Amino acid sequence: MRVAISGAGIAGPTLAYWLHRSGHEPTLIERSPRLRTGGYVIDFWGVGYDIAERMGLVDQLDVMGYDVGEVRLVDQRGRRIGGFATAGFRRVLGGRFTSLPRGDLAAMIYGTVADDVETVFGDSIGAISQDDSGVQVELQNGGSREFDLLIGAGGLHSPVRRLAFGPDSMFERDLGYRVAAFEARGYRPRDELVYVSYGRPGRMASRFAMHDDRTMFLFIFTVDQMNGPDPTGADEVKSLLHSVFGDAGWECRQILTALESADDIYFDRVSQIVMDRWSNGRVMLIGDAAAAVSLLAGEGTGLAMLEAYLLAGELHRAGSDFHGAFGHYQRLLPPFIERKQRSAQRFASAFAPRTTPGVWARNQMSRLLSQRYVGDWMIQRQLHDDFHLPDYAL
């Protein structure tokens, strides 16, 4: 089948890889003019790691990934007041845990199909129509194309979801936090392989030292820290971050100075996507577009890869019966995804507590993760993926 995939992030290229392997003809359509590397740092483990292994990516993960040694929670003066060594994560997960910029993982996955799969960069789908013979997509830069299937893998604000299912507001569960991230060169201090995080009630600022003298910064804050609507454009994001973190203490002023020269700032709501069904005729959604679990789950990339792998596998198994494949796929996943979404919602208050006692309790609790038996039990409980990965012999 000819399969259009909107979005070349994590889910899209993973799906292209498995579809191509099973004899289909995928075409990736990516809004951005080129694949973006870098960006915020993600933790990568679980089912996503298993699929990366099946795609032959583990050696690259070893090279590109950071072996973060410690998560350090600090006070106004930068003194350690909580946190944990991450050795327990690797121990419990058998070494199958790493951290790397999201864009680097995306580039690694895309590298598996770059030479084999058509990619249309710098374009987006503006309209869709479908009938018994196929699905027609109108591209925003002009021209239309016909495919057998259209897969929406455009992330949290997927245009395909909007076109085939309805506006974002019908499916988006806003968890009440906002997130911003950017990177800067030459920032000091640097703490190699330590994730340093500073929290005030409802606000959290973190930094992580990366290769090539770059540092990644992450801000998370509750929506009640904002006086108006979500910002649009980099200048509005910068002024919002100044107003929320300007008086927060620790290194926040210095980080905000570094922010001034950043030309690529990520900003979004911390949201989940909740839908009753992910397909409509010949259109199917995967990844964040279908079932975003939010950054609070720490596993969105792995789940996006899982969905891509399962969808390709079900299509392979069902032959030309894509309706049957969609139906089976839609029965396979929801309970697992719903558990992940519930767990992320519960974790929100620990990630960026809203009160001073909450920040204190979080700091104390975090120390338990360094203790071998209690920590291992907590990690196992939180991180274990209770999902059997089928082998489709693709």
Ligand SMILES: Cc1cc2nc3c(=O)[nH]c(=O)nc-3n(C[C@H](O)[C@H](O)[C@H](O)COP(=O)(O)OP(=O)(O)OC[C@H]3O[C@@H](n4cnc5c(N)ncnc54)[C@H](O)[C@@H]3O)c2cc1C
């Ligand atoms: C700050 C932060 C921290 C996170 N931490 C983690 C973590 O530790 N571990 C983890 O596993 N996950 C983490 N996540 C979640 C993870 O990044 C996502 O779940 C994952 O990237 C989803 O993959 P995706 O392919 O569905 O979407 P995306 O990765 O968002 O990719 C979507 C792609 O579609 C493209 N696109 C968008 N609109 C259009 C359009 N109109 N037309 C064509 N293309 C379009 C985009 O340019 C992009 O390339 C984090 C997220 C955030 C924001």
